[in-house]
Structures are given as C-alpha cells and as structure tokens.
Amino acid sequence: MNTPGTSVPAGTTTSGATEVVDPDYPVTPVPLHARKSFLSLAVVLLGFTVFTPTMLAGAQLGAAFSLSQLVQVILLGSLVLGVYVAVLGWIGARTGLTTVVMSRYVLGQRGAKLASVLLGGTQIGWYGVVIGTIGDLTAQALEWESYPSRAAVMIAASVLMCLTACYGYRGMFWVSAVSTPLILVLAFWVLLRSLEEVGGWSGLAEVDPSTSMTWSVAITTVVGTFVSAGTQAPNWTRFARTGSHAVLACAIGFLVGNGLMIFFGATGAMTFGEGDFVLVLYNLGLVGWGLFLLFGNLWKSNADTAYAFGVAGAELFEKPSKLPFVVGGSVIGTGLALVGVQNHLVDYLVLLGVFIPPLGGVIIGDYLARWRAGMPEGLAIAPFHWVNLGIYAVASALAWTANETGFFVPPVIGVLVALVLALLAGRQQAQRAG
Template identity: 45%
Template sequence: MPHNDHPLSEVPAQARKGFWSLTVVLFGFTFFTSTLWAGGSLGTAFSFGELMLVIALGNLLLGAYAATLAYIGCKSGLHTVLMGRFCFGEWGSKLSDVILAFTQIGWYAWGTATVAMILVETTALPEPMETGLMVVFGLAFCITAMIGYRGLDWLSRVAVPVMLMFILFTLYTGFGQAGGVGGLLDQEPTTEMGFGAALTIVIGTFVGGATLATNWTRFARTPRIAVIATLAAFVLGNGLMVLTGALGALVYHEVDIVHVMLAQGFVAMTVTMLLLNIWSTQDNTIYNFGVAGCNLLRTQRRRLVTVLGAVIGTGLAVLGMYDYLVPFLILLGTFIPPLGGVIMADFWLRHRGRYPALEHAQLASFHWPGLLAYGAGSVAAFYSPVVPPVIGVLAAALAYMVLTHSGRPRPIGTRNRP
C-alpha cells in the first residue's frame, strides 16, 4: 500500500529521510501545550535557580533516554512496538502495544479538549459549543497523520518556526516584566513539590513520546542523524516548552500558559499558537496510536486504525480527560520508562546491537525474561522515593540482564511471525 509507512516491517533504505526533515517532525512533536502546563506546575513550587536545575536535569535525562532508543530505531528500521516482539514475544508484545496506545490516546484526548476549551474562552463563544468543537478538532487532527510521515513533515515545516517565534517572544516578554535576572531571583515559590516529583513531571511530560520516537527515527538515514535530531528535540525543544510554562507561572503566578499569554496581551497570537502547537503534536500522537494499533491487531490498515484512535480520543475528551493531566504525567513517568529499559537491554545484551530480519525471526509467543523485567522495573519505579522514571529504566534493564544470564524460562510456543 503506497505511503503506508511500513507499520509491520523495517523501513527500507529508499524511504529514509535527512536531518532537517527528521528534526522538524520531532520538534513538531515536542512542541506541545501540555508541556507548558506541566512547566507551570513547577514554576510556582521552586525558586528560579532550583527551577533551572530541575528543567536542565530532567530534560537531559529525557533526551538521553530518547536518543538511545532513537539509535536503535535507526539501526533496526523498526519502531518501538515491533522491537517489543523481540523482547516480550509475539503475543507478549501486545502488552507494550496496549500501554503505549493508551498513553497516546490520553494525550490526544487532552489536546483535543484543550483546544476546544481555550477557543471558547478566548473568542467568547457559547460554552455549549465546547463539545462540538472537540468533535470537529478530534477528527480534523488525524488528517495529516492519515497521510503519514509526509503529512507530519508538511505541517511541522510550517508550525515549528511559528511556534519557536511565539515561544521566544513570550519568554522575552516575561523576562522583561519580571525585571530581568534580579527580578526572577527575587520570586518566592507559592506551592510545595519535592525535587524527585518535579523531575518525574519533567520526564513524564514526554517519556511516552520519547519511548515512541522510534516511529520517526526509524526513517533516519544514519544513526548520527537520529541521535542528534532526537537530542535537539527532546532537550532543547521540550526544555523550552517546560521553561516557558514555568517562567509564566513564576512571574504571573498563573499555571495556565494561555492565561499568561492573554495577560501579556497576545490574544490573536494565543489562538494561532494554540492551533499550530496542538495540531503539530496531535497528528504525531495519533500516528503513534495507529502504529501501535497495527501491531496489536496485526493489520496493515494504518489509516483505519488511526481514525478509530481519533474517535476514541475524542470520546475521552468529551468525557473530561482535561482534568487529569498531572496525575496522568506521573502515571506515565512510572510505567512507561521500564519498557524502554527492557528494549535497550534486549537490543544490546541479547542481540548484540543487531536484530535479525523480522520476517525471518523465530519468536516465542511469550518471552518471559522481558515481561518479568518490565514488571520488576515498574514495581521499582512505583515504590521509588527518588526519580521513578530513571529507577524504572535501570531496574528493568538490570532485571533483564539477570534473567537472561541466569537461564531463561522455557518459552511458550515458538513460531514465525505471521
């Protein structure tokens, strides 16, 4: 099927992309409004110096995690859920399909609700129109995702430069109104949050996206391109978004970045930023769902699965997903990173940095070392008193190493991929 983006196979050499194409798509993905909200929740809880440390450290850890998976994605030509077949088994990989698909649907619902609610607020439309706008945007956002990588690339080439201009202008305005560095250093926190919880929120803003960055880095021509583009997007791009939200909260004592921009007098800019920002991430998000759904259902019909995901996400938006952002981020920061830890350990330790060709691979139905290691990583992250995402990755990788070197449990039913 033309332009179907290889949902169940390796990306061939002739379909690979260059640095700028990959970078702009990844920046379009990481420039997401929810990251501004997450940054806002940090801005009221820390002094300026502590805030900068949280943002820098959190995004460096996130970027390192994403770049490692990006390298594997480029080397193998596979996306994350196909890698899951090697480390979790033919049927065991459905665990990662469900978890990752759920995270993307959650983001899609949140973004769809956000754009509808803010349009009503900023344009004085009747409040009952919110539901109708959610339905309209929920279905519209998936159009570029249905086209595939080309559609994401086209939209991002327009949205990313405009978004970057808006972000820098907002940062400059807020910096000036705060009275420069001296004014920012004088700001006092008005809420409380632990350092570990703050790092979890920074990493949680996009750890689901980082785990799925392979959906695009598998298109990179070289591992170098994949790693540099991913670091740029997840360290600089995501970092700018967190900083913008945090600075707005620190200066204006307002977590809602849209209210910050309205307070700065940027009504038209706010609406434009909102639409470009959310659309350029929503299409990536629902594209992720489509890829995970194809692996779950073992179907090549990516466009159909994408539309079904948009319908589900729109339904969740109408039902009130908007109110659960921060708990959702903490949930992601706990249970998603162990997936990446198992994938990385499996690629380097078991496959020595090179997967066999997927169409010829002999795959167990359930690869128990991977499934047990994921469980161990999730438990460690859930009960960790410090930085659960990092602990989850390390614990899962360590558990996998121990399980694969201490005698593997007998797999259930080995067979070829269908």
C-alpha cells in the first residue's frame, strides 16, 4: 500500500507478467493513468446514494418522530455514516484497492474471504430488494394483478442493470450523470407539494408521530441504509486522484445525498402517508413521472450494487475479471426478488448496521497503525490474521448486544471498538516488527 497504483497485493501479478483482463482493476491497484476527475467521482457516488428504497427507511422514521426530532436523527445518522465512509474512501484513494482486496492485508489472504462473502452477499441482498421494489411498484402503477407480469418486469430490469454493471465505472457514470439531476429536481418539486398539503413547514412540524421507535434503532436504521455499500466506497474512490477528492465525494454522496433521500421519504410519510416518492407521484396522478423516477433511480443504484458484488466475487475466487460474478450475483438477486425479499427491508437494514461497520473499523484501525507509510513490495501475507479476525468478532458481538438492549448506537459501538482495538494491536505488531 504505497502511493496509489504502485503496490501489488499478494496473489496478483503486474500487467507486465499477466495482461489485465478487466479495465476496472478488481484485484489490482488502479494505476495513476486510469484515475478519474473529482467531478466524475462525485457524480458516481451521488448517483449511488440518490436511491428510492432509502425513502422507505425514511418513512419509518417520519411516522415515529416529530419534525425537529426527525431532523436530529437524520443528521446524527448521516454524520456517523458520512465520516465512516469518508475515512474508508480516503484509504481507497491512497491504496488504489477495493475494500475486499484491502481486507487481505487486514484479515489475511484466506481471512479476507469473510469480507468478500459478507460484503458481496449483502449487496446481492440489496440487489434483490431493488428488483423486487421495481416489480411491485410497476404493477401497482399499471394495476397489474398477475404475478407473471411483475416477474417479467423484475427479470427485464435485472438484465438492464446487469449489463450496465458489466461496463464498469464508465457505464455507471453516464447513467448517473443523466438521471440523478432529473430525479433530484423531481424530488424537490414533490417536497414542495408535500408542504402545500400540510400548510408549510409549520404545518409539518405539527404532525404527530403515529408509531414509536427508539433513537438507537432510528440512527442504526439511517446508518444501515448505506453502511454495506459505504464500506465498499473504496471500490469507487480508488479511482480518485487524491485522498481529498475521495473524502469530499464521499461526503457529497453519503452525507448529503443519502440524508436527503431519507428526509424525502420521511416527509412523504408525514404528509401523504407514503414514504416512497414513486407512490406519492402516483397519488398525485403523475404515474408516468413516477415510473421514470423508479426506473431511472434504481437502474443506476443497482448497477453500482452489481458492480460491488462483482468485484467481491473476483477477490473471493481470485479471478482477474468481475464479469462472471456480476452475472451470477444478478441471477441470485433476481431469484431473491421473485420470492419477496423486499418485504423485509427494515430488519435487513438493522442487521447490516450491526455487522458491517466493525469490518470497516478493523480496516481503518489496522491501516492507520501499520500501513500509512506504505507497504513493502512483495510482502508475504499470512493465510489468516487471527488477531484482527478476533477483533471483528468482538466488535460485532458488542454491536449486536447494544442493538438487542437498545444501548447507545450499535453501528458507532461496532466501528469504534473495532477501530481502537485494531489500532492498538497493529501498533504493537509494528513495534515488534521494528
């Protein structure tokens, strides 16, 4: 992990020895000549997080909190998520590596398979949630009753998203560049319509909660909306030319973009009783615009998701190309959608908010302790780094306990415990090696 594009992970070869098969460099550092501009990176990450299913999580919050409390919950949760992702994004820019390949240094050559399964598997689950949401909302808009009609939409949408992911960074950039501005304009317009329904901001502030939710669960839900994808932010920030570009792009995407989508969903629930702007548009009689928002938004976001599990699969099986894993994961995700995985979204988000952040915490702590000054070329990596694997297990157990008992904020506990323990263990190892 020297300067970007100079180190080579164990188990890989340079292009001088083996021709690079995949231009997105899934298992090797992104070379300097392949790095992207800040604008390009910001467009991709903002397009990733402007994601309509996030509104469904916001709807759960909107029904449980007053406006002032809602804003506080979203700000706190988005801040936790944004800082966490920005640090990982900075590391990705410094190393030029994906999260799962960085995990080889942290968890060991074989231990890193845990990260590949955990991150790749959760992204396949998200992919299924999105495909299922597309099928259900399209059927609702067009008043289709038959299951085969919904299934056909799911399969067709999945094929389109899979093909976009196969084109890699370039395909995701152009889809995001076209659809994200249009979607944001439409979302803000519907927000104004929502305010008209309740008499402005003062009327919105007077809406009483209809359900209850603890603050720890609420913040965990906000973090959980994108903590799995955020942990894989290096998949995209490794294309950044500088660490500062990566940090700022992550802040725009995960702090601003994700926070806005949660807020939009919450206000929709408070005014129309619907958390998804697609359904709000349907209620306003704008079925065509609703379908545009649905397909434009979920197309780009799910292409990013397919890309993420594609590079995770490439690391898991130590292959130089992501393509077969993009296709295979898309098939599995579509199968999950066909059996209704989208109906269990909130429970899924809480689960991600508990078990994913400790992995990022271990990576951050170990990097800060051992690798900031660079990693020697040709470094032999042990099959398992048992200390860091144990730290992940302890941090995950504490986060799960916090979630079960309602103590503090489980994702924060998971990240901080993992980060501090990995930092201390890494420094001791560095001192012994020195």
